[in-house]
Amino acid sequence: MDKVRWGIIGCGNVTEVKSGPALQKVEGSELAAVMRRDAHLAEDYAKRHGVAKWYDNAEALVHDPDVDAIYVATPPAFHHEYALMAARAGKPVYVEKPMAKNHQECLDMIAACEEAGVPLFVAYYRRGLPKFVEIKRLLDSGVIGDVRFVQTTYLQQAKDNLGEELPWRLQPELSGGGLFVDLASHTLDILDYLLGPIGEVQGFAKNQAQRHQVEDIVTATYAFESGVMGTGIWSFNTYTHLDKNEIVGSLGKMTFSTFSGDLRIEGLDGLIEEKDIPNPAHVQQPLITKVVEELRGLGKSPSTGVTAARTNRVMDGLLKDFYHMT
Template sequence: MNKEASDMEKVRWGIIGCGDVTEVKSGPALQKAEGSELVAVMRRNGALAEDYARRHGVAKWYDDAEALVNDPDVNAIYVATPPGFHREYTLLAAKAGKPVYVEKPMARNHAECQEMIAACEEAGVPLFVAYYRRGLPKFVEIKRLLDSGVIGDVRFVQSTYTQPMRAYQDGLEPWRIQPELSGGGLFVDLASHALDVLDFLLGPIGEVKGFASNQSGQQKVEDIVTTSYAFESGVMGTGVWSFSSHKHLDLNEIVGSRGKLSFSTFSGDLRIESADGTVEEVEIPNPPHVQQPLIQTMVDDLSGLGRCPSTGISAARTNRVMDELLRDFYRA
């Protein structure tokens, strides 16, 4: 940790890109976390930045990222833009010597992640990534259960996520399905959460094999990805993410020698099944501002009071896995 970070009395955040994700998930959390304050926001559309600042009680607003980064009242930067801008703004913040919190996925590809990590390491500033499930009570509890051996030795993992195809008018596609902005399609936006959660629960994924395709013939991005992979620990895994199926399904199953844990990536359900047939179903709701627990770990990290579990190093591993799965699709 650099001297500036360790000497902070309060982490005073500036947001680059105060769009939808910051309205409830993160912006209020930056204000409510202990030892944290949101002091400035920026959007290229100054009127929207001013409106956000007024509605959220933020003192300053900008329409220029460099001006926000160089504001002396701002000592930490939150990059909440689409991934296509994460590298640019992370390097800008690192050059100014300010810690960076960047939205997920960390970047469009693993190479950009490596550049961001190197720039922050050279500047001596921390780099955090918004894989906020690492701080949510449900996933903290799942990790505790796994570490306690409640299902024995973990053998394999299965992840399934499906949803119907969404229709968009030509020219009005959201940034999440514009590879030049997002790095891919909805797989990159949504599956990154599941892949990072599994990294958090079971450690890094090693070898990865899989396929990506566009089965619907719509849009220009992948709408199905299948994979088989092996964790460095020896646990095996499979996954399928389909975005042109008949209904919504969100299920992860971690199977062990003495039981199984079943849970979704995006809701609060958790099912614990023992070898003797005993089943316990638990609902662990999310807090009102889902990023607040992770943000608190970052503030504590910057204040020398703890460690944040979601860093550039851990987040880059998820980008590496996604690169492996999408490489042949985009090469074609």
């Protein structure tokens, strides 16, 4: 197709800067319609962003003949329903991360899109960011030798004044878990991109602070299919903030955060390079560019339903005892 005309289901905060404008700015892409259950909010978004059509009904947007592809930007609880709806309509779908509430929903979504013959993409946009493209290039070049293991530490201070109604990210019926699911999914997915799929996984999840009903600390040990080993800890009730990944190889190591631009490379003789690689103004734009190129027959997206489902499988493995998953 010459131009991909998008429809957004759920035009909330994530679409204001991160993704919505990118759908309009990428070559061969256009934002044709938006939908929110609150008609006034849908209309307001459409007017502020110069979008021609708005809806308060997802079915109406999906079946609009002027919409070629669907972007599902709702909380994870609704990704499965809307992805299947788009597939039945024969339209490609781009789903926010995490892909769904659990791995089984991901498999259902993949099967539905395969049966309908439409592609399925997931908004793990770090796979398109310049920083992580550069890290992958450096790893593949052998700058730190053969990768041996990776360690992740993510610490976050507890947030006070959550309000009478908890944010949806702390409601497992909407998010699939707590902040671990929302934030650690980025790290687990980018490690999959950099080091290949994770095979075996073991871990523990607890609610230490008892401030809500979801996990607030998770520890993990995993073995990548490549033979690389990994460990991680994510704690959301500590005294400070820390976002650190270390990939250690036979000749050196890389240290970088998941959410900032920093990158440090050390070798046998000390520091090799240290730099900051900033994100673009619309952080999803590089990945959306790849998605649009694939839909136009000009390239391939590095983030698909198949790659994203692997991250849900890992998170299910780490949270299964906490949520009593079967």
